[in-house]
Structures are given as structure tokens and as C-alpha cells.
Amino acid sequence: MARVLLLGGSGQLGTCIRCRYPRTWDLHAPPSSQLDVTDASAVQKTVAEFEPDLVINAAAFNRVDEAERHPEQAYAVNALGADHVAHAAKRARARLIHISTDYVFDGLQNGLPATEPYHEDATPHPLNVYGKSKHEGELTVLASGGEAAVLRTAWLYSEHGRNFVRAVLARLTMGEQLRVVSDQIGSPTYAGDLADAVIALGLRGESVAGIWHVTGAEAMSWYRFACRIVDIWQEPEFAGMRGTRPATCAAGDGNCAVVVPITSHAWGASASRPAYSVLSCEKARVLGITPKPLDSRLRQVLRAVLRR
Numbered sequence: 182m183a184r185v186l187l188l189g190g191s192g193q194l195g196t197c198i199r200c201r202y203p204r205t206w207d208l209h210a211p212p213s214s215q216l217d218v219t220d221a222s223a224v225q226k227t228v229a230e231f232e233p234d235l236v237i238n239a240a241a242f243n244r245v246d247e248a249e250r251h252p253e254q255a256y257a258v259n260a261l262g263a264d265h266v267a268h269a270a271k272r273a274r275a276r277l278i279h280i281s282t283d284y285v286f287d288g289l290q291n292g293l294p295a296t297e298p299y300h301e302d303a304t305p306h307p308l309n310v311y312g313k314s315k316h317e318g319e320l321t322v323l324a325s326g327g328e329a330a331v332l333r334t335a336w337l338y339s340e341h342g343r344n345f346v347r348a349v350l351a352r353l354t355m356g357e358q359l360r361v362v363s364d365q366i367g368s369p370t371y372a373g374d375l376a377d378a379v380i381a382l383g384l385r386g387e388s389v390a391g392i393w394h395v396t397g398a399e400a401m402s403w404y405r406f407a408c409r410i411v412d413i414w415q416e417p418e419f420a421g422m423r424g425t426r427p428a429t430c431a432a433g434d435g436n437c438a439v440v441v442p443i444t445s446h447a448w449g450a451s452a453s454r455p456a457y458s459v460l461s462c463e464k465a466r467v468l469g470i471t472p473k474p475l476d477s478r479l480r481q482v483l484r485a486v487l488r489r
């Protein structure tokens with residue numbers, strides 16, 4: 182049995198990993214109340230005692246706007262916490278898979294608005310505190326000298342936790358109209374698919390050190406993503422699950438009456454976000470990890486969320 186230590190096991194990705202990990206793994210996933218990654222000695226002690234073969238760091242301070250107001254908290258978890266985990270893993274000779282983000286990029290390429298997916302070797306230039314703290318986390322993990330893989334992903338959604346799909350569904354069920362940003366392009370990623378990719382990396386016998394990009398197959402704006410959620414939500418399968426005040430929607434042409442496109446400026450979030458943060462996932466294909474289509478995953482999530 183491989184001994185695997187999972188940090189952030191209560192989050193979206195962590196929950197998906199706990200639902201899917203193989204029987205050949207002896208998985209230990211202490212909650213943050215038992216193991217706080219900002220506490221260097223606690224991390225060191227847990228890793229030394231458990232003696233993992235593999236550490237998966239899915240712990241993060243993920244609230245992008247809140248990070249602007251509390252940068253010290255974001256850096257404590259995303260940069261310092263990553264440093265503690267990476268050095269403890271190295272000391273224990275454990276391999277590390279550390280999760281990072283598309284928000285290490287700024288949406289520009291050669292000073293112009295980006296139009297091509299970012300490859301793993303593109304130079305990060307984060308726009309917000311969250312992205313900067315995650316980038317620092319990447320650097321410390323890669324410099325730790327251990328056997329470490331940094332896996333960047335984007336726009337996670339799932340049936341678990343706090344995410345865009347669940348927020349849209351909650352509004353739709355209440356019969357409310359949504360204003361959604363249409364000038365940021367990224368790749369929605371089902372956390373279950375990312376969990377499968379993490380597990381696949383963890384099961385590889387040979388080294389997977391370095392940076393990898395893993396996202397869903399399709400790039401779109403948050404607005405188009407919301408319209409796709411509405412399209413699926415309107416399918417006959419979900420007819421009896423749409424709540425008491427279903428919104429009316431003229432879907433079918435990719436546009437939707439209940440979803441109104443707005444600019445990032447009009448939304449007025451505290452944190453700047455890249456206008457384009459699509460990641461190229463070509464490199465991961467050599468590991469058999471391929472981007473998965475959106476609609477089938479959305480149906481899966483809607484079934485799980487609406488049937489609750």
C-alpha cells in the first residue's frame with residue numbers, strides 16, 4: 182500500500198479525491214482543524230509520523246476577492262503553507278503534488294491581449310493577491326529540491342463546496358436573473374476530473390516533477406458558462422427539480438434571457454482577474470490525461486445537486 186497524505190481534503194478537489202482514490206492507497210486526510218499548513222512544526226510532525234510516499238497539497242486560501250483584503254492570510258496558506266509542505270515532503274523523501282492556478286497569468290502575451298492557451302513554460306505574471314501568493318507557492322515547491330509536481334488548474338466546479346455552478350443553480354431555483362461577467366475567458370474544470378488526474382500522476386512509477394496543466398476541454402467566458410448551465414438545467418431530465426419559481430429562459434442559441442452579460446468593470450470585484458487564462462493541456466496528454474467535455478460533467482453535477 183502506498184501511504185498518501187492529502188491536505189485540503191474537505192475542499193472541492195479534496196472531497197473528489199477522497200471519493201475516488203484507489204484501493205492501493207492508504208490515505209490520511211487530516212482536516213485543517215487538526216493540521217494547519219501555516220504551522221511549520223505541525224506539518225513537519227505529521228509528515229514525519231505518517232511517513233507518506235506521496236503528499237497531495239490541495240489546501241489553499243481560495244477566496245480571490247477576500248485575499249485582497251487579507252493578503253497575510255492568503256500568503257500564509259498559499260505561499261508559506263506550500264513551503265512547509267514541500268520541505269516536510271522532501272525531508273521524508275515523499276513525492277509531492279501541489280495544486281496551483283491559471284490566475285498566475287495576467288491575460289497578456291507579448292504585451293498584447295492573450296489569444297493562445299498558456300503553456301507550462303510561459304512566464305507567470307499574476308494580477309491579484311491570490312495569484313501572487315499561489316505563484317510564490319509554486320516557486321517554493323519547485324525550488325524545494327524534492328520530487329514535486331505543480332498541477333495548475335482553473336475554474337473548478339463540482340457537486341461539493343462553494344463554486345460557480347452551485348451559485349448559478351441556487352439563483353435559477355429562486356427564479357432570479359443573473360448578471361455574469363462576459364469579458365473573462367477561462368476553462369471550467371470538473372473537480373472530479375482533476376481528482377482523476379491527480380491520482381493518475383500519483384500512481385506513475387517514474388518522475389512527474391515539474392509543471393502540468395489540467396483543465397476542462399472548453400474555453401469560454403463566465404457568461405457563456407452560465408448559459409451552458411441554464412441550457413442543461415432546462416433539459417427535460419431536470420423538469421421536476423427546478424424549484425417552485427423556475428426562471429423563464431430563451432435558451433438554444435447560446436444566449437439566455439435569465440443571464441445578462443456584464444463587464445468586469447460593472448461587476449466591480451475587489452481583485453483584478455485576467456481577461457484570458459486558458460491553459461494548454463497538451464503536455465499532460467503524454468500521461469493519458471485528456472481534457473474532458475463540459476456538458477456531460479455539468480449534467481452529472483446537476484443530477485447530484487438538484488436531487489439532494
Ligand SMILES: NC(=O)c1ccc[n+]([C@@H]2O[C@H](COP(=O)([O-])OP(=O)(O)OC[C@H]3O[C@@H](n4cnc5c(N)ncnc54)[C@H](OP(=O)(O)O)[C@@H]3O)[C@@H](O)[C@H]2O)c1
Pocket residue numbers: 188189190191192193194195212213214216217218219238239240241242243258262280281282283315334335336337338342343
Ligand atoms: N476553486 C477554483 O476555482 C480553483 C481554480 C484554480 C485553482 N484552484 C486550486 O485548486 C486547489 C483546490 O481548490 P478547491 O476549490 O478544492 O479549494 P476549496 O474548496 O476552497 O478547499 C480548500 C481546502 O483547503 C483547506 N485549507 C484552507 N486553509 C488551510 C490551512 N491553513 N491548513 C490546512 N488546510 C487549509 C480547507 O480546509 P477547511 O475547509 O477546513 O477550511 C479546504 O479543505 C487549490 O490549490 C486552489 O488554489 C482552485
